[in-house]
Structures are given as C-alpha cells and as structure tokens.
Amino acid sequence: MLAFLIKRFANAAFVMLAVALLAFTIFRFFGDPVEMMVNEQATQEDRAELRERLGLNDGFVTQYTRFVTNAVQGDFGISYRNQQDVMVLIGERFPATFELVLVATILSLVIGIPLGVITAVHRESRMANALQLGSIVGVSLPSFVVGIMLILAFSVSLGWLPAFGRGETVDIGWWSTGLLTSSGRAALVLPALSLSTFQITLVMRLVRAEMLETLRTDYVKFARARGVPAGRVHWVHALRNCLMPVITLTGMQIGNLIAFALVTETVFQWPGMGLLFIQAVTFVDIPVMAAYLMLVSFIFVALNTIVDVTYAWVDPRLRDDTAKAGGANG
C-alpha cells in the first residue's frame, strides 16, 4: 500500500509540473502584459524598463524555474492588474465558486436522480420520452445560452431573481458566504441552475442506464415476486445499487464544475475564480493566470488521487503489487 501511495503522489507531482510547463508555454502567445499596463503616453524606454523589472526578458527556463520555486513556497506573486497578492485574490474568490459548485452539485443530484428513476421505471411512457428528449437539449445547449435564457425569463420578464452578482454576503472568518442572506440565496438560484443543467442530464442518464440494468437482476424480480410494493422496489432496493457510480461521477465532476464555472461566472458576473481568470486573460495578468491554472489542476489531481486511493483501499485487487500478481495468475 505504501509503495502504491508514493507512486500515486509522485504521479500527481509530475502532472502538476507538466501543467506549469504547459501554462508557461501558452503564456508566450497571450501577448505582452506591459502594453496593457502602461498608458498611451509611455515611451518605448519606459515600456522596456518595466518589462525588465517584471523579469519578462528572462529566458523561458529561468522564468519557469523561478515560477516553480516560488509556487512551491506558496508565493505566486502580485497581480499586474489588481496589484494584490495573487493567493489573497484567489482566496477571496474561492468561496463564491465553491458555493456555486456545491449548490449546483446538490441540484444535479436532487433533480437528476428522481428523473433518472422515473424515466427508467416508466420507460415507454410519454413523460419519460419527453424527459429523454429534454435531456438531449440539456446536454447540447451551451451553458452561456442556458444562462442568458434564464436571465431573460426570470429577471427581465418575471422580475423574480437578480440577473447578476452575488447579493449580500456575510463573512465567517475569511470565508464569505451568500447562503445566509435572502439576497444571497436569490442570487445563487440562476447561476446554480445554469451550471447544473448539464450535470442534471448527466446524472439522470446515468441513473437511468444503471436502473435499467438493475431492474433486470434476479433480486429485483424476487422482491417483486414476494409482493414488495413497486415503489419500495424501485426507490429503495434498486436505486441503492445504482448510486455507487453516481457518487463517483459526482466526485470527479466537481473538478470539472469548478473549471467550467467560468462561463457561468462570466454570464452572471459571479465574483468567483473563473471571472478572475477571464479578466486575467484579457489583461495578460500572468501571475493570476498561472496561479489559477495551478489551483484548478491541483483540484483535479487531488480529486483523482483521492478517488484512486479510496478505490485501492476499498478494493485490494486494485493495489499495485497485488494487481500485478493477479495479472500474472490470470
């Protein structure tokens, strides 16, 4: 097990280094931050001097090494545009993104699972077909379109919910939450819905497929034969056996949601990390872009590592040493 853990963590570290390298390769194509930082009247010498002070004239390897050395110590530098410490900047935005992703995940489970069960149980009914069709729409609509349509319906036409922003927030220590105020909760509804649309349909389709599989198994037939009420068979006995892959998928998708929240955040002006990143791209704010990419890849890598380690812990066959032995036997 120890060897497995070491190997897994070494893998994770390697992926992070590779991401940093890729990020630095890409930044060279983003353009010149200095052109965005000085005003129109700055002379060519001023620009050159600023570039020098920011270390942009150094070679690629020097810049990369400096970045990795600082990043390991948790120092990502100062944002060009906001002149704030990048970690503080991201730390301020993290709660907003996290709450959005959390609520979107809960929504996707609360809505997706029952819909999946219904479409599996009433396979041929008109409603199930309608839901199936709807789910195709949900999968294929880009989330900014969903967002704008929600704004049009609920903010402009009905005037029920705010079109943008996070409402009033309350600070608990360094964490700012919008869940404790009514305006904060109202502001969360549309972005969370828009972010979870894809997720809802994904969960629904997964549950449906698993349910169809499970409903054919013997124990479900036996339960029916014993006269267990249909509702209990479907919602308790069968559903429970379908949830394992749903939980795995949800866990893995959290990373995706955090990464793709940036579209939703831009549409709804949600002051999270994604919005910060989009603006950093516009202004070629390299420290912020680098830190954001590192953080998001860290979340991905961490989630994957946790899932792998948990699997190995739960299922001894997946451990490296035994897996090899098993392979040899097989």
Next chain:
Amino acid sequence: MTIRTLLLASAALAGLSGAATAENVLKWGANRDIGSLDPYSYGDSFTINVLNHVYEGLVRYNEDLQIEPALAESWEILDDQVTWRFKLRDGVTFHNGNAFTAEDVVASLERVSHETSPLKGNLPAYVSSEMVDDRTVDITLNGTYPLLLNDLTNIHIFDKDWMVENGAELPTDIGSGVEGYATYNANGTGPFIVESRQPDAKTVFVVNPDWWDEPQHNLDRIELTPVTSAATRVAALLSGEINFTNDAPVQDLPRLEAAPNVEVLEGVDLRTVMIGFPFRDTLVSGEPNPFKDKAVREALYKAIDLDLIHQRVMRGKSRIAGATVAPPIPGYAEELDTLPGYDPDASKALLQEAGVPEGFSFEFNCLSDGLVNEEQFCQAIASMWSRIGLAPQLDVAPRAVQTPKRTNGKTDVYTLGWATLPMLDAYSPLLQIFHSKEGNSGVFNWGGWSYPELDALIQEAGQELDVETRLGLETQALQIVKDEMLMIPLHQQPMAWAVTDDVTDMPLFPDNKPRLWFAQVGGES
C-alpha cells in the same frame, strides 16, 4: 482587514438603509471593473475616470470640457517661461479630515512621476515641483510647454500625511512583489468617498458632505458594479437592477430604445478611427514596400466606401471623418475635413501609375477587442481592397497579442483609434503618432515615417504658449498628415450610454467618461 471591516459595516448599513428609501442611489453597471483604488499603479484611463469621483486634480474639465480651476484657484507662468506657479484653494480637506496643502501637491506629483509609475508619461514635460508656501506650488518643466493644464486634469492629488503613515509614497511596484496600501484604501478630496470595495462585485461610493464645491448632483450613493457580459448588462438595465450603464452595446440599442423605462443616450465619441501604412523598405513578407509611393496610399483610400461602412457596419451611428482629429478637438479645422470620394476605378489607375497594376499582398492588422465593430469594418475594408486587385491578409486578434506585432514592425497596414485623451488637443496625435519616432515622440508611429518639416511644426507647437498661434501650427501639421496620407481617417465611432427613467439628468460627454457629479436621480427627497 480594513476592507473586511468595511464590508461588514456596509452590510450592516445596507440592512439599515433598506427601510429608508429616500436615498438617491445611482447603480452603475460598467462593462468592466476598475483595477484597484490606486489610480497611479496601472495605466488605465477607466480606473482614473472612476477614481476622479474620489480624487481630484489641480484643474478639471467642466460640463463643456473646458478646463477650470479645481484644487488650484489660479496659476501663472513665471518670467523664466518654464516655471508655473499655482495658488491653491483654501479650506479643502481630504476625506480623513486632513487639510489640503502645497506639500500634498508636491508629494503627489513625485508619486506619479516616479520611475516605477506606469503613468509618468502623463506628465511628459515635468521636471520638479517645489512648495513656495502653504498655498503655493511651483512646477518646473523641461521647456516652454502649453499643455500642462491639460495634463494636470488627470493627475490626482493624494494626502501626503496619509501616504507617509501608510507607506504609500510610491506607486505599487509589481516587480518588487509587495502590495500597496493605496490599492485597498482611498483618501481624496473629491465629491464622493469610497465606502467599500469588493473587486469584480461592487464598489460603493457615498457622497462627501464636506466637499469644497457646490454639488450639482443630488446623489447619496454610487454603486459601481461591473457586468462584463453585454447581454446580462442589458437584462440588468431592463429589470432595473442597474439604472445606468456607460456601455450600451450597439446591437442592443433598438431593444433598449423600445423598452418603456429605459432611455438611450447616444453620441459621437471623440475617438477617430484611422488606418496606418508602413513606410519601411520592405513588407513583412520581405517584398519591397509599395506603400512608400503616395499613389498607392491614395489608391487604398479611394477604394474604401466610407458611406457603406457608415450605413452597414456602424448602423448609421458613426460620423464619417476626413480629418484625423474630431471637430471638438482644438487644432481641428474644417478645411481638413474633406473626403477623397469613393472611386475604385481611380484606385486601379493609381496602382497602374505606381507600377503595381496586378496588385500585391500585405498584412492587415486589426483588433478583436479594440474599436466599435472593428472586426466587421476590417473585413469590409479588406474586401473593398480585394476588389481593386489587392490581396490583404486580414489578421484579427486581441490587443495584447497585436500590440507587440505593431510596435515591432511585424505588420503592414493597421488600425488605430485616437481620442486625444487625456490631453483633448490635436497636439496629442501629432506628438504620439505623426512625429518621427525618437525619444518621447512618435511612440505610436508604427508605420515608421519621418517628415522633418512635420516634426519641426510639431516641436514649434509644443513650445508655443500663445493659443491661437499654437492651434494654427497644429492645423498646418495636420494638413501635411492629410496631404501625405500618413494615416487615413475613417470615422468617429459611436458611443451609447443608457439610463432607466429614475435617472433624471445624465450629461453625456464626448470623451466617453461619466462624470457623475453632474448627475441627478429622481429620488423621493
């Protein structure tokens, strides 16, 4: 820590004021956020514009964009012709209660002209400043220079004691990796006080009851919220979540105009959109450069159907321009504002005359995030040029990507919009664009031309203190620019703001800068 306490306080305040609806609140939905609360640490005119509500300069623009006294009451040029003496206003206090004195002016000028300041170019002629007495400051320049007042409209005055106490005497130097106090805190003399700021979410300004000037506005509060997505901004305006935006998207104007509760304020920006030509020996492709022949430049000019661009691409909202500066800019003259006439046959004849009848290929560099509908008008122009047998290679990308290509001569033909800000004088494009590239001059002379007689005129204008003579010289210089077709003007681009009906007065400024100390909101008070 301070910000956090402020946020808590503002949350509490917002809770309290929820009941009292008598407040006049301007909810401003901008298309982007300000960079920070420090106007000197990032060369960004929007940030300076917004922070002008908090900080003020020695002089300012009035409602007709004429310069008038602000923190300085009067000024004179001393006998040496290079020292300007400013008499400061009495009885002005900063938001923290400190009195405004001459040492504040000196400290602020030193801050903005410090070598790490990205804004030091805003005071090109500045050498030093000196406190004569508590109410008098001398500013020394590097020569006779007529436009100091124009420059000073954008130089905000900080409180020296406040800067010293908080170690903010210098602008934030990003290279050194240390944050600055002024990034999070502001202390000016202006009509509004920063109450709280959450980057990318909301910055709240409250009225300064102790402002030295008689307020023309009736606002109690300004809530600046960036709403970057244009569709969301329009929705927020329609639903009344914001009551003012300084960027109403051109494509949504008909819809906003149709809404019963929204008023669109349209105008023509001062920004003149131009196309520039390369004057180097070769094109990017390595081929010899035909643009050095004036006949070729004229051929390209005559091939552009300015009317069609005005009607179709700009939806009739732009103003077709013949001069490289807009009419309200000092130095503009009507005789400069003539059009060449759309004539593709003449263009072909001119190409023939220049010895390139079969046309040639060149790069055409445009921005995807630059001027109004830039991508579209670039495509239109490229196809007009194709029609006379040329082969323009359209290259469209964001500003951050294109600017290095432009400054390093890695492109041939390019677009440029120039509003003469912050100077509001024809001297600005003459010095920055049309002068030969040397030292402080010709920073935007991307084509690399050099006309000694033009340079001489510009330098003369830059030292002429008599206004009429100076403007005459500037007009003469612009005439050379026009005759030589260094850059060809297309149009002044449209600008549109929008307000909901509870905003009763919102003066629209052609420099596209909101000045909310002139705004009125129809509250209950």
